[in-house]
Amino acid sequence: MIALIGLTNALFLWPFFFTNAWLGWEPPIELPTGTNLTIVLSGSVLASASNILFMLAAVLASPFFLAVGQVLQIPLSILSDLGLHGEMMTLVQGLGCALIVVGFVVQVVSDYKSEREKTDRID
Amino acid sequence: MRDETSREPLLHENECNEINELDPAELKEFATAAPLSARETGDELPLTDKKKCFTCACLVGNILVLLFQMVTVANAELMQIQETGTHPYLHPYFSVWFNHCVTGVFSAIIAAIWLAVTKQSFMGVLRENGFSTFCQAFWTATGFAVFIMFNIFWSVSLPLVTVSVFTTITQTTCVFVLVFSIIFFKHAVRALEVVSVLFCIGGVVIISFLKIDPDSSNNGTANTSTIGAFLSEADNPSNSLVGIACVVAFTVLQAAYLVVWGWRFSEKRTKASKR
Numbered sequence: 001m002i003a004l005i006g007l008t009n010a011l012f013l014w015p016f017f018f019t020n021a022w023l024g025w026e027p028p029i030e031l032p033t034g035t036n037l038t039i040v041l042s043g044s045v046l047a048s049a050s051n052i053l054f055m056l057a058a059v060l061a062s063p064f065f066l067a068v069g070q071v072l073q074i075p076l077s078i079l080s081d082l083g084l085h086g087e088m089m090t091l092v093q094g095l096g097c098a099l100i101v102v103g104f105v106v107q108v109v110s111d112y113k114s115e116r117e118k119t120d121r122i123d
Numbered sequence: 124m125r126d127e128t129s130r131e132p133l134l135h136e137n138e139c140n141e142i143n144e145l146d147p148a149e150l151k152e153f154a155t156a157a158p159l160s161a162r163e164t165g166d167e168l169p170l171t172d173k174k175k176c177f178t179c180a181c182l183v184g185n186i187l188v189l190l191f192q193m194v195t196v197a198n199a200e201l202m203q204i205q206e207t208g209t210h211p212y213l214h215p216y217f218s219v220w221f222n223h224c225v226t227g228v229f230s231a232i233i234a235a236i237w238l239a240v241t242k243q244s245f246m247g248v249l250r251e252n253g254f255s256t257f258c259q260a261f262w263t264a265t266g267f268a269v270f271i272m273f274n275i276f277w278s279v280s281l282p283l284v285t286v287s288v289f290t291t292i293t294q295t296t297c298v299f300v301l302v303f304s305i306i307f308f309k310h311a312v313r314a315l316e317v318v319s320v321l322f323c324i325g326g327v328v329i330i331s332f333l334k335i336d337p338d339s340s341n342n343g344t345a346n347t348s349t350i351g352a353f354l355s356e357a358d359n360p361s362n363s364l365v366g367i368a369c370v371v372a373f374t375v376l377q378a379a380y381l382v383v384w385g386w387r388f389s390e391k392r393t394k395a396s397k398r
Contacts, residue, residue, distance in 0.1 A: 001252065001388070003234050004264035005271065006227010012265060013220055013272065020216050029217055040218065047222035048229045050194045051271075055384060057187035063385035064304065064316065067297035067378065069188030071323040073290060074330055076192060096329035103322030110315035 002055055061111075068107045071100050215278035223271065252388060267384070273376030276369045283366025292370045294327045299378030308386055 020026040032040045057066045075097040078089050089097065238245060246257070254260040280289060297320050304310035 001260070001264060001267070003227050003231035004260060005268045006224055006230060008261065008265040009220065009223040009227060009268040009271075013223075013268065017217060017220075026214055026216050029214065040221065043218065044222045044225040046194055046197055047274075048226040050191060051223070051226045052230060052233075053187050053191040053194060054381075057191055058381050058385045059388045060183055060187060063381035064297065064300050066188055066191075067300040067381060068319055068323055070192060070296055071294050071327060072189065073192045073195075074294070074327065076189070093330055096326040099322045099326030099329065101326075103319045103326065106315050106322060107319040110313050110319060113315070114313065 002052060065107060065111060068104055072104055075100055211282075216275055219272065219274045219278050222274070223268065263387075267380075270376075270380055270383070273373060273380060276373035276376065280366045280369035280373060283363045284370060288367065289370050291327065291331045292367070293374050293377070295324065296374055296378045296381070297323060299375055300381055303379055303382040307382065 017026075017029045021028040031037075054066070057069075061069070078093060078097055082089065237243075238248070249257065249260045252260075254263070301310075301312070301316060301320055305312060
């Protein structure tokens with residue numbers, strides 16, 4: 001389905017380059033060159049990974065689980081700061097992270113309970 | 124011969140109703156695909172295995188979510204470099220369109236490999252996902268392709284706000300996902316889900332509104348880091364109102380897309396696999 005989305009995107013949405021330029025929302029289309037080309041290509045690879053992971057995670061887990069999981073980005077950033085810059089977190093940051101992690105764990109428990117109820121109903 | 128008096132019914136009433144609603148072709152498919160083997164022969168997975176499966180799915184989901192987060196942050200940083208660097212390339216629509224095309228190419232390659240490995244047919248997978256014809260799948264994909272252009276707000280907003288403000292606002296996606304699920308799909312809210320959202324938003328609010336003293340033990344290095352970037356953003360002149368409005372639009376549309384995508388594919392998949 002994601003491949004089909006890419007195909008229909010390529011087929012149907014290119015005319016908007018010209019309408020956007022005509023409306024003045026975006027400069028007339030010019031292909032990136034040099035450094036910009038490298039950045040655009042790297043960005044598109046990352047964006048592809050992001051889009052594919054986004055849609056897979058929404059189906060394999062659940063949209064709500066993914067949305068709650070997004071919040072984990074903050075504790076992850078703090079951990080990366082700790083690892084990369086050697087920065088210790090403050091008490092308030094620690095409290096915030098603890099709340100986020102607890103929220104995520106509560107969501108995991110909620111999902112587990114919901115799944116167990118479903119399997120119990122089948123049994 | 125099956126003893127009707129001594130055993131549990133093969134199918135529950137609601138399952139019988141579902142089967143009664145099937146047309147002859149679907150009924151034939153059902154009979155071929157699921158010859159009542161599960162309960163009849165006792166081949167169904169034991170509960171412990173089901174729990175293991177759920178734990179695996181949960182783990183895979185967690186890993187995907189974490190990977191998604193890392194890739195998204197890296198991508199946002201790169202997009203900012205692209206649009207605010209020394210030679211900025213300011214074509215947000217083209218960038219998003221190109222990204223989606225590349226996503227399509229990568230997905231097509233992955234799908235082709237997957238189909239070859241699992242020896243499934245393309246139409247078989249479409250049918251499994253609730254599409255009876257290719258055209259139906261094609262037009263549904265077109266709808267999603269238009270919908271996913273909400274990423275244009277992501278592209279437009281990044282040069283107008285800092286990545287930290289962007290990240291902080293997008294953390295509220297879970298609230299919108301919950302609200303949309305309740306309003307449009309009559310999702311029965313569990314108390315634990317509300318508690319989970321409250322905890323997460325509470326954590327985000329605490330971290331977003333705290334300030335670090337530059338003369339602290341970190342010698343001011345905190346403000347150059349990821350967490351330091353979350354701070355004092357209200358006073359940052361690089362955040363414009365239009366940018367913040369775009370981030371909010373992105374967050375709301377992303378939540379709506381998540382709900383619709385999850386509803387369309389998770390539910391259909393469940394129904395198809397039930398059959």
